[in-house]
Structure formats: structure tokens, C-alpha cells
Amino acid sequence: MSDYVVTVNSTVDLPKEWLAERNVPVIPLKYTIDGETCEDMAGLSSKEFFQKLRDGKMATTSQINPEEAREALEPFLKEGKDVLHLAFSSALSGTCNSMRIAAEELKEEYPERKIIVIDTLCACLGEGLLLYYVLKLKQEGKTIEEVEAWVEENKLHICHNVTVDDLNHLQRGGRISKTAAVLGTMVQIKPMIHVADDGSLQVVGKERGRKRSLNKIVDKAVEQSKGWEQDIVMITHGDCLEDAQYVAELVRAKMGIENILINNIGTVIGSHTGPGVVAVFCMGNKR
Numbered sequence: 001m002s003d004y005v006v007t008v009n010s011t012v013d014l015p016k017e018w019l020a021e022r023n024v025p026v027i028p029l030k031y032t033i034d035g036e037t038c039e040d041m042a043g044l045s046s047k048e049f050f051q052k053l054r055d056g057k058m059a060t061t062s063q064i065n066p067e068e069a070r071e072a073l074e075p076f077l078k079e080g081k082d083v084l085h086l087a088f089s090s091a092l093s094g095t096c097n098s099m100r101i102a103a104e105e106l107k108e109e110y111p112e113r114k115i116i117v118i119d120t121l122c123a124c125l126g127e128g129l130l131l132y133y134v135l136k137l138k139q140e141g142k143t144i145e146e147v148e149a150w151v152e153e154n155k156l157h158i159c160h161n162v163t164v165d166d167l168n169h170l171q172r173g174g175r176i177s178k179t180a181a182v183l184g185t186m187v188q189i190k191p192m193i194h195v196a197d198d199g200s201l202q203v204v205g206k207e208r209g210r211k212r213s214l215n216k217i218v219d220k221a222v223e224q225s226k227g228w229e230q231d232i233v234m235i236t237h238g239d240c241l242e243d244a245q246y247v248a249e250l251v252r253a254k255m256g257i258e259n260i261l262i263n264n265i266g267t268v269i270g271s272h273t274g275p276g277v278v279a280v281f282c283m284g285n286k287r
Helices: 016-021 046-054 066-078 095-109 125-139 144-157 168-172 178-185 210-224 241-255 267-273
Strands: 004-009 030-033 036-039 059-062 082-087 115-119 158-163 189-195 201-208 233-237 260-264 278-283
Touching (some): 030 046, 030 267, 046 059, 046 267, 059 267, 082 125, 095 115, 125 158, 158 210, 201 210, 241 260, 241 278
Parallel strands (some): 004 082, 082 115, 233 260
Antiparallel strands (some): 158 278
16 A cells, blocks of 8 residues: 555645644745735734724735646645645635646656545634544545545535624625625624535524624534534634634533634634634534
8 A cells, every 4th residue: 555645725725834743735825915925824823814804904815726736736645645625615715726736747747656646625623633534544544536436525524614794804705695795784783694515605694792603603503513423523613713612612611522623723824814804614514
């Protein structure tokens, strides 16, 4: 059995230390704010980044291009390793397509190597949760084909439950329609969104007030996760740690889960959600 490496995009939004401890190579997208372009997970701290957004600065993002993808993947092939790449949802970025273009080119040059690019149809810690289980399977000795089969069978069981302060950031970035963004202009109405089966963002409801919206994303996770054994639940936030901790307490009380990972949302995805986003990620029956 050939050795293989699992690679991800920076939109996985896991702590850099977590990824480094597990030797997971990260292929970063980029963001530009205040005239400066940086790699995701680099440059500004999360607090600095979100403060700029609060001050009215606009952030734009750019996908990985095929040449960057090729440069990131080829070293592993030269080492004689196969590659399994978990790509950011194709409905939210052209990055997955770039990874696939690079993989096809590299297969011609390294016909003895396997290069598998999976469209996760996930975002943020949804990708992170998928990676968590993939690494467990790899550690158990599963082959690259066995892991690929598991991901394809289970990726739509990764549930994303999200509330944002408003939808204007998502609308400006083209992630949702202008009509959907009207919700975000209503005073004290907090939009509820999720990642649908096609990997796109969808507005699925609204709640009046912040606390009710935070309760709602947990209640939704509780409903989705019935019958599923959860190793871990992941929570992300846009520079609002107290709200994330409140959600974590609800998860402990309502889902009986102690293993909870909380992390700031990354700068690339945070460019589109804005500050104040909170999301819960778990395994479930249906998104």
C-alpha cells in the first residue's frame, strides 16, 4: 500500500497548531484588505481583521489558481506519496476546479501516483470536521481509496448551522442573492443560513434577537444529529468568543458532548460572513 498525504485548503479554518501537530499541508487562498494582500491564516490577526471590517473596510478574496495548486501538490508526488485533497466547496469558490486541473496535469507526469481531489461541498469547520474523521481513518490504516469512499458517502452528513449579524457581507461577495440579503437589513432579525447539499449557502430562516438565533443553531444541530454518535462538535465565530462559548455550553447540555473545538473563522470565509458570525458543525442525518 502506497503512503499518502491528506491536504486541505485554508478554508478548513482549524487552528494552525492543530494542523501542524497532525502534519496536514494547507494550500491557502488569499484575501485583500486595506490595499494589502495576504495568505489566509497569515497577515492580520483575527481581531485586527474583524476590527477593520467593523470600521467599514472591505475585504476581497481570491481562489487558488491551477499553477499554485500544482506547486503545492507536486512535492509530495516527488517523494513517492499519493495525495488525497479535501477541497473547499465548488459552489463557493473556483478553488476545487483549480485543484482538479492541477491533479489532471500531474497525473500525466506521475502516472504511477494517485491524486484524488474531492469536492467536499463543505466550508469552514465543516471541512475541518470532515478532515478530523479522515485523519482518524488514515491512522486506522485505511487506504486512500477506502478513505475516498467514506468521504463521498458521508460528506453530505456534515451539517453547517450558521447565524450571522447581517447578510450584507455575503451579498457583496456574491455568495447569496440581493433578495436574500434583505433579511440582513431588518432590525434585530438574525438570519439563519446553512450549506446545502450542492455546497451553496442558503438562507433557511430568521430569528428575532441574538440569543434566540444562537439557541436555534444548537437546536437544529440537536435535531440533525439524532441517532449519530458524535466524536466532536466544532464551533466557529467571527471575533465573538463569548457567544461561541455560550453555544458550546448549550451543546454540552443538549447534545451531551464534551469534546468541542472552538476556533475563530478564517480571514477568507470571514471576509464574506463579516464579524459576529457563529456556526455549529456536527454529523447528522440531513443538512
